[in-house]
Amino acid sequence: AQSVTQLGSHVSVSEGALVLLRCNYSSSVPPYLFWYVQYPNQGLQLLLKYTSAATLVKGINGFEAEFKKSETSFHLTKPSAHMSDAAEYFCAVSDVVAGGTSYGKLTFGQGTILTVHP
């Protein structure tokens, strides 16, 4: 079974500061990993995804994430926070059964609420 742990349910940064949202995963096979963002009263929007190509993945809105197999991590970063980045962020891992069968089932972390102060 796969799982995702997001360290820190709330992260607060100042505008212009580095954003770091932590995600660790557990998977018995090489995973596919995703970061989604949810703004208030909206659904989830994909920020970026890792699908076994480059380990450093660039996404929308200046976000990027690095896949580190040795640390089973996929942390999300942005060099300079903007007020519009305030939202809830979800890390997710997809199930790929050994042998390559895929089911498209995403397992989500608990989410991290990002607050950006002026």
Add this chain to the structure above:
Amino acid sequence: ETGVTQTPRHLVMGMTNKKSLKCEQHLGHNAMYWYKQSAKKPLELMFVYSLEERVENNSVPSRFSPECPNSSHLFLHLHTLQPEDSALYLCASSRDRSSYNEQFFGPGTRLTVL
């Protein structure tokens, strides 16, 4: 309309009511999903449909009944719900069920059960 739409956006119902949630995707996708998002809990996958066939039911109580009449529409029929069923219900779609495909989410229906 583009993307994934859901109606209604808000719903308040009593425990004896019957209501339905509707989801429509305008992306030409073949897989559709229902998720439940409750406060302080991770998103829970409820149902998966692929090419209009239900392929996964994650031990969801029978008071939730999904229907997928075609690849563009997905319904969630609700009856005799409990207050603990109050949550945000999200619909999503993807090109197919492959794990590397992005899932596109609708805005959700905020359900309150009295």
